[in-house]
Amino acid sequence: MQQPKTIYLKDYKPSPFTIDTIDLTVDIHADHSLVTSVMRMEKHKDSVGQKLNLELNGEGMELVSLKFNGEALPNDRFQLSSDKLVILNVSHDEFTLEIQNKINPAENKALEGFYQSGPQLCTQCEPEGFRRITYFIDRPDVMAKYKTKMIADKKQYPFLLSNGNRLGGGDLPGGRHWVEWQDPFRKPSYLFAMVAGDFDVARDTFTTMKGRKIDLEIYVDKGNLGKTPHAMNSLKQSMKWDEETFGLEYDLDIYMIVAVDSFNMGAMENKGLNIFNSTYTLADEKSATDHDFQGVQGVIGHEYFHNWTGNRVTCRDWFQLTLKEGLTVFRDQEFSSDMLSRAVKRLEDVRLLKDSQFAEDAGPLSHPIRPSSYIEINNFYTRTVYEKGAEVIRMIHTLIGKQNFRKGMDKYFELFDGQAVTTEDFVHAMEVASGRDLSQFKNWYSRPGTPTLKVTSRKEGNEFILDIEQKYPVPTVKVEDNNVLLMPFKIGLLDKTTKTEEEHLLELKNLKETFRFKVNGDVTPSLNLGFSAPVIVEYPYEVADLIELMSFNKDPYCRYEATQKIYDHVFKAEFYYYKANGKLNPELTSEFKNAFQNLLKDESIDLSFKSYLLDLPTENGLSQEMLQPDFDAIHTVHHHLRKKLGVEFQEWFLKEHDRLSKASKFELTPKAFGERALKNQCLTYLVTSETKAGMGALDKHYANATNMTEEVHALQLYIASGVELEHESIQKFYQKWKHDSLVMLKWFSSLAAFSPKKSALPRIEKLEKNVLFQKQVPNYLRALYLQFAKNNLHAFHDDNGDAYRFMAQRIRMIDGFNPQVASRAAGAFSLINKLDAKRQTEMKTALKSIMDDKPSRDTYEVISKYLAQ
Numbered sequence: 001m002q003q004p005k006t007i008y009l010k011d012y013k014p015s016p017f018t019i020d021t022i023d024l025t026v027d028i029h030a031d032h033s034l035v036t037s038v039m040r041m042e043k044h045k046d047s048v049g050q051k052l053n054l055e056l057n058g059e060g061m062e063l064v065s066l067k068f069n070g071e072a073l074p075n076d077r078f079q080l081s082s083d084k085l086v087i088l089n090v091s092h093d094e095f096t097l098e099i100q101n102k103i104n105p106a107e108n109k110a111l112e113g114f115y116q117s118g119p120q121l122c123t124q125c126e127p128e129g130f131r132r133i134t135y136f137i138d139r140p141d142v143m144a145k146y147k148t149k150m151i152a153d154k155k156q157y158p159f160l161l162s163n164g165n166r167l168g169g170g171d172l173p174g175g176r177h178w179v180e181w182q183d184p185f186r187k188p189s190y191l192f193a194m195v196a197g198d199f200d201v202a203r204d205t206f207t208t209m210k211g212r213k214i215d216l217e218i219y220v221d222k223g224n225l226g227k228t229p230h231a232m233n234s235l236k237q238s239m240k241w242d243e244e245t246f247g248l249e250y251d252l253d254i255y256m257i258v259a260v261d262s263f264n265m266g267a268m269e270n271k272g273l274n275i276f277n278s279t280y281t282l283a284d285e286k287s288a289t290d291h292d293f294q295g296v297q298g299v300i301g302h303e304y305f306h307n308w309t310g311n312r313v314t315c316r317d318w319f320q321l322t323l324k325e326g327l328t329v330f331r332d333q334e335f336s337s338d339m340l341s342r343a344v345k346r347l348e349d350v351r352l353l354k355d356s357q358f359a360e361d362a363g364p365l366s367h368p369i370r371p372s373s374y375i376e377i378n379n380f381y382t383r384t385v386y387e388k389g390a391e392v393i394r395m396i397h398t399l400i401g402k403q404n405f406r407k408g409m410d411k412y413f414e415l416f417d418g419q420a421v422t423t424e425d426f427v428h429a430m431e432v433a434s435g436r437d438l439s440q441f442k443n444w445y446s447r448p449g450t451p452t453l454k455v456t457s458r459k460e461g462n463e464f465i466l467d468i469e470q471k472y473p474v475p476t477v478k479v480e481d482n483n484v485l486l487m488p489f490k491i492g493l494l495d496k497t498t499k500t501e502e503e504h505l506l507e508l509k510n511l512k513e514t515f516r517f518k519v520n521g522d523v524t525p526s527l528n529l530g531f532s533a534p535v536i537v538e539y540p541y542e543v544a545d546l547i548e549l550m551s552f553n554k555d556p557y558c559r560y561e562a563t564q565k566i567y568d569h570v571f572k573a574e575f576y577y578y579k580a581n582g583k584l585n586p587e588l589t590s591e592f593k594n595a596f597q598n599l600l601k602d603e604s605i606d607l608s609f610k611s612y613l614l615d616l617p618t619e620n621g622l623s624q625e626m627l628q629p630d631f632d633a634i635h636t637v638h639h640h641l642r643k644k645l646g647v648e649f650q651e652w653f654l655k656e657h658d659r660l661s662k663a664s665k666f667e668l669t670p671k672a673f674g675e676r677a678l679k680n681q682c683l684t685y686l687v688t689s690e691t692k693a694g695m696g697a698l699d700k701h702y703a704n705a706t707n708m709t710e711e712v713h714a715l716q717l718y719i720a721s722g723v724e725l726e727h728e729s730i731q732k733f734y735q736k737w738k739h740d741s742l743v744m745l746k747w748f749s750s751l752a753a754f755s756p757k758k759s760a761l762p763r764i765e766k767l768e769k770n771v772l773f774q775k776q777v778p779n780y781l782r783a784l785y786l787q788f789a790k791n792n793l794h795a796f797h798d799d800n801g802d803a804y805r806f807m808a809q810r811i812r813m814i815d816g817f818n819p820q821v822a823s824r825a826a827g828a829f830s831l832i833n834k835l836d837a838k839r840q841t842e843m844k845t846a847l848k849s850i851m852d853d854k855p856s857r858d859t860y861e862v863i864s865k866y867l868a869q
C-alpha cells in the first residue's frame, strides 16, 4: 500500500488566496443535492501581482460547472483530481468563482460533510468536511462571510437551517420551499452547518447582560420534547455563566441546537447552529442517568463556550487544536464546578485524565498537546489535546492567579478577535496581562509523555526538606534538549499532632530542586494538592501516612488520592499473595478494616464524594500500572477484595442502602446525585458479597427503581453476577425500553462491558444480530465494540486471541464506511506495548489483517503506530 502523506507543523504557510464571501445555494433532491457556490476571492497581500495556481479541496463529489468572473472556464484552465480542483495560472488579484457540484447525502455513511441521519439531513464539517460539500480552501485560517440558501420539499423538510440570522423564505412550485440565512461573522469553513428535516422544537429566550433578547431553539425528533428541558436549562446556565465569569455575551440573535442520532462525536459548535449527538441533548428522569444529565450540561456548556474560544478566535491550523479545545474544556470544567460540586468535579476530571490520558501518553500514540505532525487530523481529537490541554490552561491559571487569568482572557479577545491564531498567541496574551514571562512554561506544548516527580523528604532540626526530581519518559517525537518543564506544585504539610495543614505553592523549573520549610513538629507531606500539575508523583509513603492523609487532609482531591493509594497497596499485596499461593487471601488486615470503617462512618463527607472514596481502583487503572498485566488475576483479586469488604461491612451497606431508599422527590442537585451514587455503591458491595441478603437487596432495588440511575446500575450488577441473557432481569429491561433507542444503547453497552468472560464474546456476536442493533450508527458501534474492548478487559484480552481477531474483523468492516469510528475502535489495541509475548503476537496478527485490507488513512495511522511496537 502507498503510504499516506504526513503533514508537518513546520511547513505551515498562509494561503496565497483568501475568500471574502461565499454565497451557497443548496438545492435538495431525493437522490442528490445540487450545490452552487459563488465566491469573491482575493490574493493574499504577499501574493498580489503573481500568477499562481489556485488549489481548492474537494472530495467525493461531481463537478457540474465552473465560471471565472462570470465566464465558463475552458478545460485547459483547470485540473481535477480525486481530492483537488486546481485553477491554473490565476493572474487576477480579485475575482469571483462560481462552482456547481453534486453530492449525495443519502449515500454518505462516513458522516462527514452533508449526510443523512434517520429522516433528517445535517452536516459535520470539522475538521475537513466542508470539502465534501463544495470545492473550497478548506483550512481554518481562511475565514469568509457566508450566505446560504436552501431549497427542498416543504413536507419532508419543513425546517431548513443554517448559520447566523434568517434573511427570508418562501414557497416554490411543486411543493418546494426556500429559506435563506446569513452569518454576519467571518468564520472558517469547519464552522459551517446546514440542517433539513422535520422536528419538534423547544423554544425559549435569554436576555443578555446588555438587555438583548436571544431566541433559543432546540430541535429534536418528533415526540421528544419532554426530554429537552434539561438541555434548555443548561444552555441558559451556560450563557449566564460566561457573562458572569468572563464578561462574554452571545453575539447573534438566535442560538439553535439540533439533536441527531447519527453523529461521529459528542457535539459540534457550528456558529449559531450547534449539532448534537442525541445522547448529549435528550434526558429525563426515567431514561437518563445522573451521569447523562451531567454530560448534557457539560457538553451544552462546552459547545456554547466555543462561541468565543474557537469561533470568534479560531485556530490558524489544526496543529493548534488545543488552543480551542484545551481552553474550552477548561472552561466547561469550571462551569460544571460552579453548577455542581467543585470537589467532586475535580476528582472526576482527574480520574478521567489518569485513567485515559496517562494511558494514551504512555502508549504508542503518545503526542504533545500541540502535535508537530499528523497523517489524519481526525486522529488528534484526543485525551491529550483535550484533557491534558485543559490541565495546561489550568496551570497558567494557577501560576498567574484568577484575576490575571481573567485579564489575560480579555487581552486575548482584544488582540485576536476575528482572527485565526496559535497557542503562542494565547500564552502571549496571558504574559501581557500578568506581566510574567511564560517562555519556559511553553515547553508543555511540545513535550509528550507524563512527567514523574520523584519526591523524597528529610528533616534537619526544625526544617522539613523536600527534594524533587523531574523525570520524563523517552519522547515519541523530537524534543529540544533544553526542554525542562515549569509547573506549579501545590503541597500541604499536615502536622501530625495538631492536624493542621499549611499550604505552599511551589514552582518547579529545574530537573532537581530542594525546598525547605520551617516546621514545629512532625509533618506528613500532601503532594500535588488539587492536582496542580498533570504529573505522576512518587513519594515513599507508609500506609500509616496515607491513613493520616485520608482522614485529616483538607484538600478533597488529595484525600481521594490517599484512599486510592491505600486500596492500591492492599490490592497489590492480595495480588501477589494470589500469584504466589495460587489461592485468594481470606483475611483483611485490621489496619485496613479500621481505615475503611472510619470512612464509612464519617458523616461529614458529602455523599457523592463518599461514593467515590469507596470506589476501588478500576481494573483498567490497575492493568495500566502493571507490565504484562495478568487480566484474569486482576479481575479475580479485584472481585475478591470487594467481596471481602462487602461481607465484612454488610450490615452497614444494608442499612445505608435502606436509608437511601426511602422515597424522595427526584432532583438534579448535588445532594440528590450523591444519594443515588452512594445507594448504588452500597448495592455494588452487597451484590459482590454474594450473600442472600445482598441478592435480596438487588431484587428490591431493581423492582423499586424509579429512575435510570438506579435501574441500569441494577441491570449491570445482574449481568456481572453471571445471569443468562434470557434471565428476566435482562429481558424485562429490553421489553420495557425497546422503543427508546437511547436506553437501548445502555442495554447493549451494559451487556458488552459486564458480561462474564466465558459468555461475553458469543453474546456480542448474538447481540449484533438483534433487530434493534443499528449497525451503521456510531453510538451503537461504540456501545457494543468499544465498551467490550475497553471495559471488559479480561474477556477482550483472553490470551487465545479470539476477541482480538473478532475486533479486527469488525474494524475492517466499519472502516469500509466510517473511517473515523473505525480508527477510534482501533484504540481497543492501545495496550499493545504492555502485553506479554503471547498476547502481543496475537494482537499483531489481528492488526496485520487490518493492514492487509488497505485501510483508510485514519485507521492506517493508528495501526501502523501500534505495529511499530
Ligand code: BES
Pocket: 126, 127, 265, 266, 267, 268, 269, 298, 299, 302, 303, 306, 325, 329, 381, 386
Ligand atoms: N469541536 C468538537 C467536535 C468535533 C470533534 C468535531 C472532532 C469534529 C471532530 C466539539 O467541540 C467537542 O469537542 N466535542 C466533544 C465533547 C466535549 C464536551 C469535549 C466530543 O464531541 O466528544
Ligand code: ZN
Pocket: 302, 306, 324, 325, 328
Ligand atoms: Zn470542543
